[in-house]
Amino acid sequence: MAISNLEFPVGVVARSHSDSQHLAQALAENVAGALRTAIDSHGHATLVVSGGRSPIAFFKVLAQQDLPWAKVLVSLADERWVPVGHEDSNEALVREHLLQGPAAEARLLGLYHSASSLEEAAKLTEQTLDDLPAIDVLVLGMGADGHTASLFPNSPNLDDALSENCSRRCLPMLAPSVPHQRLTLTLPLLKAARLPLLSIEGEGKLRVLEQALQQRDHNAMPISAFLNAPLEIYWCP
Numbered sequence: 001m002a003i004s005n006l007e008f009p010v011g012v013v014a015r016s017h018s019d020s021q022h023l024a025q026a027l028a029e030n031v032a033g034a035l036r037t038a039i040d041s042h043g044h045a046t047l048v049v050s051g052g053r054s055p056i057a058f059f060k061v062l063a064q065q066d067l068p069w070a071k072v073l074v075s076l077a078d079e080r081w082v083p084v085g086h087e088d089s090n091e092a093l094v095r096e097h098l099l100q101g102p103a104a105e106a107r108l109l110g111l112y113h114s115a116s117s118l119e120e121a122a123k124l125t126e127q128t129l130d131d132l133p134a135i136d137v138l139v140l141g142m143g144a145d146g147h148t149a150s151l152f153p154n155s156p157n158l159d160d161a162l163s164e165n166c167s168r169r170c171l172p173m174l175a176p177s178v179p180h181q182r183l184t185l186t187l188p189l190l191k192a193a194r195l196p197l198l199s200i201e202g203e204g205k206l207r208v209l210e211q212a213l214q215q216r217d218h219n220a221m222p223i224s225a226f227l228n229a230p231l232e233i234y235w236c237p
């Protein structure tokens with residue numbers, strides 16, 4: 001299947017790349033260009049990225065881009081509720097693969113807090129997010145179950161997190177995979193990004209995307225809540 005065979009709403013652009021490395025290069029150039037534009041327009045830029053395994057190649061190319069990195073704030077769309085030293089930490093992934101070389105000058109706003117419960121941690125993250133300016137560039141990923149950020153199918157709090165009127169910027173979520181406990185940015189904050197991008201790889205995820213577009217069931221496939229304009233989708237087999 002090719003991504004060009006899928007029917008997207010007006011204003012959703014899908015870009016196909018030959019492989020992971022070409023996707024990473026094109027995505028990094030687009031993100032770097034948008035960060036430069038943001039810095040030219042308001043003096044600083046805010047980039048929110050996803051975790052998981054897929055973004056590593058993109059992070060490495062982006063880290064080498066010629067940018068005034070000290071003017072860039074990097075944060076995360078979601079976090080696994082594990083300390084930053086843990087191998088599953090999304091923040092650790094960003095530190096290891098993005099905040100290197102020239103990009104080491106960027107500031108990182110992490111989401112993780114140690115607390116007595118996941119709910120308490122999410123409240124602390126909510127306070128942290130007071131320091132997050134409007135998002136210039138958002139790079140979402142998507143899991144094979146149709147989750148994006150840590151908006152997991154059928155998780156408690158999902159309805160609230162996907163509501164346009166959600167009063168919280170961060171909510172606790174439960175993933176079906178280990179680590180179960182997650183912190184996610186909620187839909188209104190994510191959807192306010194000036195340049196929202198979605199990066200996915202593989203035939204399997206393309207079929208998940210197709211299903212999400214057809215079913216439009218946000219509870220079963222939360223990614224579907226984001227499949228509307230404006231959105232640029234990057235895909236490779």
Ligand SMILES: O=C1O[C@H](COP(=O)(O)O)[C@@H](O)[C@H](O)[C@H]1O
Binds near residue numbers: 055079090143
């Ligand atoms: O758990 C997560 O999964 C998704 C997808 O990850 P991937 O490695 O399959 O691309 C990711 O977007 C999210 O940030 C992460 O916490």
